[in-house]
Amino acid sequence: MARIGTGLIGYGTAGAFFHAPLITAESGLALHRVASSRRQAIEADHPGVKVDADPATLIGAADVELVVIATPNQTHYPLAMQALAAGKHVVIDKPMALDPRQARELIDAAANARRMLSVFHNRRWDDDFLTVQDLLARDALGQINYFESHFDRYRPAIKPGWREVEGEGTGVLFDLGSHLADQALHLFGMPEAVTADVLVQRPQARVPDYFHVQLHYGRRRVILHGSTLAAAHGTRFIVHGERGSFTTHGLDGQEAMLRAGEQPGRTPWPPAARSGVLTAGDGTETAMALHAGAYTRYYASVVRAIKDSVAPPVTGGEALDVMRVIEAAQASAAAARTIAFD
Numbered sequence: 001m002a003r004i005g006t007g008l009i010g011y012g013t014a015g016a017f018f019h020a021p022l023i024t025a026e027s028g029l030a031l032h033r034v035a036s037s038r039r040q041a042i043e044a045d046h047p048g049v050k051v052d053a054d055p056a057t058l059i060g061a062a063d064v065e066l067v068v069i070a071t072p073n074q075t076h077y078p079l080a081m082q083a084l085a086a087g088k089h090v091v092i093d094k095p096m097a098l099d100p101r102q103a104r105e106l107i108d109a110a111a112n113a114r115r116m117l118s119v120f121h122n123r124r125w126d127d128d129f130l131t132v133q134d135l136l137a138r139d140a141l142g143q144i145n146y147f148e149s150h151f152d153r154y155r156p157a158i159k160p161g162w163r164e165v166e167g168e169g170t171g172v173l174f175d176l177g178s179h180l181a182d183q184a185l186h187l188f189g190m191p192e193a194v195t196a197d198v199l200v201q202r203p204q205a206r207v208p209d210y211f212h213v214q215l216h217y218g219r220r221r222v223i224l225h226g227s228t229l230a231a232a233h234g235t236r237f238i239v240h241g242e243r244g245s246f247t248t249h250g251l252d253g254q255e256a257m258l259r260a261g262e263q264p265g266r267t268p269w270p271p272a273a274r275s276g277v278l279t280a281g282d283g284t285e286t287a288m289a290l291h292a293g294a295y296t297r298y299y300a301s302v303v304r305a306i307k308d309s310v311a312p313p314v315t316g317g318e319a320l321d322v323m324r325v326i327e328a329a330q331a332s333a334a335a336a337r338t339i340a341f342d
């Protein structure tokens with residue numbers, strides 16, 4: 001089977017540590033081009049791959065069928081529209097766009113071009129989330145009444161780069177919040193309403209570095225929380241059901257492995273198994289092995305979506321719903337009130 005010629009736009013953290021290694025690990029894809037100013041790093045990491053200074057050159061290249069966009073958030077929409085207009089399939093790093101309007105226009109453009117559009121919400125394939133998803137699918141905890149999801153960091157100093165600079169699509173709600181929102185929506189669908197607190201906590205910060213978002217689902221509450229000043233990383237997931245609870249601590253190790261230069265297919269993958277705690281109604285606690293993390297499934301599913309014209313691993317509609325939640329959370333925090341969805 002012929003491999004799908006792939007071009008990657010952007011070679012910062014997302015492009016270099018996530019997309020490029022996962023693309024090259026997927027047998028159905030061939031990384032032909034990267035558009036970036038970091039020519040030396042690309043040539044050292046991926047000998048033989050063409051380096052384009054201008055994204056337009058990559059988008060127009062005959063050897064590129066799939067364009068992967070791993071650039072600052074404010075460029076996602078224009079680059080994706082350009083790629084779709086050129087007849088390319090498109091993967092966009094999360095979040096999909098800056099707002100729901102842009103997301104809808106991208107979905108329409110992909111439909112009109114009859115091309116695949118997907119968004120890289122890779123945290124669906126974290127070991128702990130896969131385990132929580134399986135527990136809920138098996139109804140192991142009974143009806144879920146409370147779900148809490150944390151993504152905390154300790155970063156008192158401002159990290160160089162566009163994510164912490166004032167502008168559209170920056171700040172921790174767009175960065176980490178989009179991961180947590182996608183996971184929650186994947187489990188429970190769209191909420192009835194959103195109540196959110198979005199703050200700048202570090203004195204030198206210029207964009208939000210804290211969020212606490214409550215999603216309303218009838219009698220169920222879902223909490224999404226992210227902080228940049230949490231030295232003690234606490235519980236990652238807290239899930240309370242009618243028959244029991246499940247909790248996990250720490251983060252999936254795939255990101256750390258990718259950042260360290262380890263890649264699927266070249267080193268043992270995924271990381272060593274971790275465990276969570278399953279608590280029965282009588283208080284009995286049992287260690288439960290987590291499912292293996294599987295970021296490689298994302299691009300394997302992208303290949304199937306292109307080759308077999310099936311749904312991509314993350315659809316445009318699902319990514320649009322994430323944008324709707326983020327927009328509602330921003331509005332809720334600004335007005336200090338609950339925002340209901342129509």
